[in-house]
Each structure stands twice: as structure tokens, then as C-alpha cells.
Amino acid sequence: PNAGKSSLLNALAGAELAIVTPIAGTTRDKVSETLQIEGVPLHIIDTAGLRADHEATDEVERIGMARSWEAIAQADAVLFLHDLTRVSDPAYAQADADIAARLSSPGQGATVLHIFNKADVGMDVDVDALAQPQPPGEVLRLSARTGEGLQALRQTLLRQAGWQAAQEGVFIARQRHVQALNAAREHLALAQAHAAQHDGALDLLAEELRLAHQALGRITGAFSADDLLGEIFTRFCIGK
CATH class of the missing domain: 1.10.287 (Helix Hairpins)
Known part of the structure; x- marks a missing residue:
């Protein structure tokens, strides 16, 4: 919770689609949006933040987290957001490890992209010096608030969708x-x-x-x- 998922969705969409507040657990249900990057439609789902069930504030948040895992199971790619301002916190690191273990479990075949968010306030953290995140996947550093690194993420998402630039143009087969x-x-x-x-x-x-x-x-x-x-x-x- 509060890693910046809704802020990232809004930044990619260029509109305030999801409610963003400093309060952890603001997103309770899935927020879906189809975005176009270079003319390629991508279906993006913003989910409730994941944490242990006993840490949920109420039953609504627990249901929201269950729906998050359902969305993850059906996704082609998972953007695993890490909060750069909290990566040195042992409790936060353990929570990340617990999520990673479930993402690595059998049946979770989606590509995982590790997004280290809040680069504008976590400038002193060297992402490259961090241990290789699990499950294995591409690592990007960005700030959903300032837009730093967003273009690199867009290009990564296009590659995941199978898009390739060509001199003759682009063919998208529906x-x-x-x-x-x-x-x-x-x-x-x-x-x-x-x-x-x-x-x-x-x-x-x-x-x-x-x-x-x-x-x-x-x-x-x-x-x-x-x-x-x-x-x-x-x-x-x-x-x-």
C-alpha cells in the first residue's frame, strides 16, 4: 500500500483516474483503463495494495487484496512497485519478499517488471546496489509524481506487448x-x-x-x- 500504483496509473493515462492520498490502502477495488502508447492499446489495472491479511484495516480491504491476486493471475505482465523511500526498512523488505514468494509460485507465469518508484524523494538509494529483486525481471527506476523514467517504462511495456518499430510502419493484428x-x-x-x-x-x-x-x-x-x-x-x- 502507498507505493504509488494509483499515481503511476494517472501518470501513464495523463488524467486523474484513480484517487491518490497519503493514506495507505486508498485503493480498495480494481481500477481498469485502456491506454494507448504509440497507438498500441494496453489494458492497465490498478489494484489494491498487498499486505498480510491481519494488517488490513477492514474486510473491504481484504476483499480488495483478494481481487488484486485474481488480476495478477490473469495478467500478461505485472508491475511490481517498490517504494524507494522504504526499501531500507526491514519490515517493508520482508513484506516485499512475501509478495515476491507468491509471485514466484507455480501458476504465476506473468512477466514481472520491478518498478522502483518515488525516485524524486529516494535519490540517495542506489537501485543497482540493491540485491537482485525476486522474482527475476527487468528493473526500472522512476517517479510517478515528476514523470522521471515514465518514457522508459512506456517503451518497456511496448516491448512486452510485442510491438516493434519498423520503417514500413506498424501492424497490429486484432x-x-x-x-x-x-x-x-x-x-x-x-x-x-x-x-x-x-x-x-x-x-x-x-x-x-x-x-x-x-x-x-x-x-x-x-x-x-x-x-x-x-x-x-x-x-x-x-x-x-
Whole structure:
């Protein structure tokens, strides 16, 4: 608690999405936000701070911590925040070790990024001199308050997402695009099979070509009215 998770979320988003106070345990439930970095969408979840159950202030915080572990189990990458102002405190170090042990347990296959936050007030701490944090993972030092190190974190998150800069541009394949490409390939294969028969019946060939063209249209934006409505209601929450 109070390591700066909500401050980091706000800094990455460029908006006050989560409540930030000096009071430990402010975040009780998950706060989710989809951010774009270099045009790449990343789904970020800010969770309740983790500590021993007996240290929780009430049942609500205990439920929040349980939901934190649920989110961690489903994550592709975990940003493990360490407070640079408290790393020399034995009790804090033990709490970090307890969390690390659980992150290293079987079934926790997510990539772990060690983020040493509050660099603006923990300037006298040499991160490189610290023992290699557990579980193993990349180490970054930043200040969510001043923005120091945020760009390095953004680039690290892009690498974790599989993004690579290229002179020809960037291609991001959404699941819907991949499904459309697979459908187009299947229809083209059937069209090729009809053409190979040389039976003069071009109606089936033409139909497969039309379906392949339609599948590609779902990527390029050639939607029918029904397709467009379905996409809108799938991706957005529409209220009165």
C-alpha cells in the first residue's frame, strides 16, 4: 500500500483516474483503463495494495487484496512497485519478499517488471546496489509524481506487448482481423479448387471470391449496416 500504483496509473493515462492520498490502502477495488502508447492499446489495472491479511484495516480491504491476486493471475505482465523511500526498512523488505514468494509460485507465469518508484524523494538509494529483486525481471527506476523514467517504462511495456518499430510502419493484428484473414484464405482456397475443375460453372467460384472479398472488407472497413451495429454494441457501452 502507498507505493504509488494509483499515481503511476494517472501518470501513464495523463488524467486523474484513480484517487491518490497519503493514506495507505486508498485503493480498495480494481481500477481498469485502456491506454494507448504509440497507438498500441494496453489494458492497465490498478489494484489494491498487498499486505498480510491481519494488517488490513477492514474486510473491504481484504476483499480488495483478494481481487488484486485474481488480476495478477490473469495478467500478461505485472508491475511490481517498490517504494524507494522504504526499501531500507526491514519490515517493508520482508513484506516485499512475501509478495515476491507468491509471485514466484507455480501458476504465476506473468512477466514481472520491478518498478522502483518515488525516485524524486529516494535519490540517495542506489537501485543497482540493491540485491537482485525476486522474482527475476527487468528493473526500472522512476517517479510517478515528476514523470522521471515514465518514457522508459512506456517503451518497456511496448516491448512486452510485442510491438516493434519498423520503417514500413506498424501492424497490429486484432483477433477480429486474424479471423477475417483466415476466412478469406479459406474462401480463396475453395475458389481455387472450383477453378481447377474446369467445368465451366463459375457461379460457385464467383461466390467464394465474393465471400473472400467480404472477409477482407471487415478489415479495411467495408462494413454492412448490421456489421457496424454489431461492432458498436460489442466495443462500446451505450447509455441513454
